[in-house]
Amino acid sequence: MKTLKKINCPHFAIILTILFTIACKSDKKQDEQTELEKKENNVIEVITRSMDFQTVDTLKSGWNTFAYKNLSGEVHFFLMDKLPSDSITERDITDHLMPPFSDGMKYLIEGKADSAMVALGNIPAWFNDVKRYGGTGLISPGKTAVSSIHLTPGKYMMECYVKAINGEWHTSHGMWKFITVIDETTNFSPVEADHTISVSSTNGYVFDSQPKSGINKFKVNFIDQVPHEHFSGHDVNLIKYDTTANIDSLVYWMNWMNPTGLRTPTPKGFTFLGGMNNCEGGETGYFEVDLESGNYLLISETPKADEKGMLKTFVVNDN
Numbered sequence: 001m002k003t004l005k006k007i008n009c010p011h012f013a014i015i016l017t018i019l020f021t022i023a024c025k026s027d028k029k030q031d032e033q034t035e036l037e038k039k040e041n042n043v044i045e046v047i048t049r050s051m052d053f054q055t056v057d058t059l060k061s062g063w064n065t066f067a068y069k070n071l072s073g074e075v076h077f078f079l080m081d082k083l084p085s086d087s088i089t090e091r092d093i094t095d096h097l098m099p100p101f102s103d104g105m106k107y108l109i110e111g112k113a114d115s116a117m118v119a120l121g122n123i124p125a126w127f128n129d130v131k132r133y134g135g136t137g138l139i140s141p142g143k144t145a146v147s148s149i150h151l152t153p154g155k156y157m158m159e160c161y162v163k164a165i166n167g168e169w170h171t172s173h174g175m176w177k178f179i180t181v182i183d184e185t186t187n188f189s190p191v192e193a194d195h196t197i198s199v200s201s202t203n204g205y206v207f208d209s210q211p212k213s214g215i216n217k218f219k220v221n222f223i224d225q226v227p228h229e230h231f232s233g234h235d236v237n238l239i240k241y242d243t244t245a246n247i248d249s250l251v252y253w254m255n256w257m258n259p260t261g262l263r264t265p266t267p268k269g270f271t272f273l274g275g276m277n278n279c280e281g282g283e284t285g286y287f288e289v290d291l292e293s294g295n296y297l298l299i300s301e302t303p304k305a306d307e308k309g310m311l312k313t314f315v316v317n318d319n
């Protein structure tokens with residue numbers, strides 16, 4: 001009865017209002033703190049809604065962390081290509097770089113390998129001097145990939161070269177943008193990782209760690225970097241898989257030169273959770289993933305990843 005009386009007290013509503021206001025304010029404060037932490041840690045938001053990268057045009061050099069939100073219906077990634085010259089223009093990309101890749105892919109889908117090689121031979125010479133500074137691994141619709149990479153000043157092209165359902169490159173659909181990295185550096189250094197993956201063309205992935213449920217931070221050491229059969233290098237993608245998944249179909253899909261490789265739709269049973277895109281030999285990148293219990297694998301977007309030791313499975317159990 002005493003309790004009821006208290007609740008009926010006219011002051012009770014006022015007390016409740018005050019408590020509610022205090023709670024809201026502290027929530028707001030927490031949100032502001034998170035925003036501040038994001039800024040201090042140089043967390044750069046990148047959003048894809050269809051075939052676009054919505055993000056900043058300028059970045060500081062040094063370590064940057066990216067939160068890449070995939071709000072579209074297809075799998076994507078982003079890779080930071082450092083261009084050999086600041087004078088490379090939009091037309092150099094759209095009129096000279098993209099057509100040989102588009103023609104080459106069209107011929108590969110038609111089974112005309114010789115014509116494809118002729119087309120790919122028209123790629124401008126400057127493209128050989130592009131340096132890769134990492135980015136995220138493949139990321140499924142509705143997911144966010146978090147990666148930290150180290151950038152040096154210059155002009156970059158952020159790109160995604162996954163293929164659409166019709167076999168055309170996402171780059172041809174607008175999934176690229178120039179980003180300028182300025183001399184001024186960030187104050188950010190990545191925190192120590194829970195797991196290290198060493199990647200090389202000779203030993204594949206060296207990874208003996210046991211990820212646990214919850215947030216896991218991975219450091220990727222690129223011992224070397226070489227062009228593989230698909231003219232691109234090796235990277236790391238972290239993928240969850242279920243009982244319907246066929247890993248051989250994923251290995252096939254991870255080679256863009258295959259007609260249905262790196263092309264929407266993805267093989268069934270796999271959820272792409274990010275990773276670290278191509279870096280130069282000797283460089284390091286970081287990524288973090290919130291893992292729940294289940295079956296996972298790490299795989300490179302490289303032909304014959306399994307034969308090259310660039311495929312590792314692991315299981316996460318409930319803690």
Ligand SMILES: [Cu+2]
Binds near residue numbers: 075160161162170175
């Ligand atoms: Cu894409």
